[in-house]
Amino acid sequence: MLEDLFKTVKDRFNAENAGQEQAKTPEIPKDLLFKCPRCQSVFYMDEFEKRRKTCPTCNYHARLSWRERLEITADKDSFVQFDENMTSLNPIGFPDYEKKIKSLQEKNGINDAIVTGVCTIRGYRAVLGIMDSNFMMASMGSVVGEKIARAFEYATENKLPVILFTASGGARMQEGIISLMQMAKTSGAVKRHSDAGGLYITVLTDPTTGGVTASFASLGDIILAEPKVLVGFAGRRVIQDTIKQKLPDDFQTAEFLLESGFVDAIVDRKSMRKSLSNILRLHNYKKVDAVAWQHG
């Protein structure tokens, strides 16, 4: 069940923010300190930023915006975005959905929870998708589903590998059954790309849950994860309520998934580009000149 999943993610989010609140005192300016939501250690924001938003104590890899992710992943100026203007409508007439979408678009500078396009990574050309949890917890509605399907279809047609950085609270409730169908649509496109021999690398980032875990995020030929990120199907709280026992701390972390056999490798942010390009090389993809391919 996807039940309570958003709530769990929101709870965690709120808990993180609450943690930050507590860490502040009136004399300390805002954003000076960061408190790790995993190990609770507090350290200077400068240091956190310098470490590409990872915790110096436990190595938790915090969430990035799509721009931050793009910057540390793709070769400079190599990214060409697909479907930039695609925006959601309101299939079930959910109250104020359009208004909410509009305000998030203005706030985040993106039209929905995923950015897709084509780029090079250390010279290797790949279709790239980055989900951004700042936009409705990167829930999957029509736009996320359509953009992913088109990205895979483009990759199939052009014989390119696909790399997706996943993050999501799951299906987007506000789009009702249409959001559930995006699981089938995206998985279908992944399957066609796979059947055509295409390579698909999933990178699980914080948090990847619900209907995204139960569709394209679990279908990579190779599934990588960032350290200490939350990955699961059902929400932690709903599970806790079901079994009436305290859950182990590492439950639904990348490490838990690795141990259970559902992740190929856990990769640090600082070596992600290298790992990705190495995998691309080992699949016989050839290096291209970043400028040359863009201009034909």
Added chain:
Amino acid sequence: MSNLSATQRLEIIREKNRPTVNDYIPAIFHHFTEFHGDRHYGDDAAIMAGIATLNSVPVTVIAQVKGRNLDENKKSNFSMPHPEGYRKALRLAYQAEKFHRPVICFVDTPGAFCGVEAEKRGQGEAIAKNIAEFMTLKTPVISVVLGEGGSGGALALAVCDELAMLENALYSVISPRGFASILWKDPSREKEAADLMKITAEDLQRFGVCDKIIAEPVGGAHNDPNLTADNISEYLMDAVARLSALDTDTLLEKRYQKFRKIGVFSEG
């Protein structure tokens, strides 16, 4: 066809005598032979699967098992499958493909089970794999929603060539209770959620998700289980004949497009 709200239909499908697959399978099929297990971990009683004949045509049947009483529900985990249930379903789907049998899935679940073991054994992976593999299964797949079709746990048996729903059945991204809990932090607003979510068979037909609505007797299937079974049977025989007449490439292209075209967006 009766003109009831989602809330009214929710009450009908929760009627304690509402027929389940335990009633329908013997009424619709002959020679049903159950096969157990996923050949990896175990057998999940939340999903019953096997082979049978439908009007003398061999078919594979995969069904989520709602219990008719507490004992049956304990056994079938209130129809909330674990990963091994989905993997059993996929094993039998591959078997059906090999022996050119149409697959008939019955959907009746509040959702996949949420628990530590389910997570540890890869609930997300199991559902994802079913969705992707059913998309290219080289044999006709027909899914029928009998009561409640909830979330990815339902979709794992509903990637199909045709989706039919019993007249009062509901199919949704999450249970109305979960919807109210997530969006309004108030599960008691379940009925309000049900009416807002657009989850009746008629709603889903408008969205292109449901292809066929199967009539129930006045007041609901429990008022005449045999008549309901006859209606399901009649639809299935027709659908199997129609879909079996298509060549595999056409069948799979149509199945892909059925899901590919669902989505509501603008491009600026």
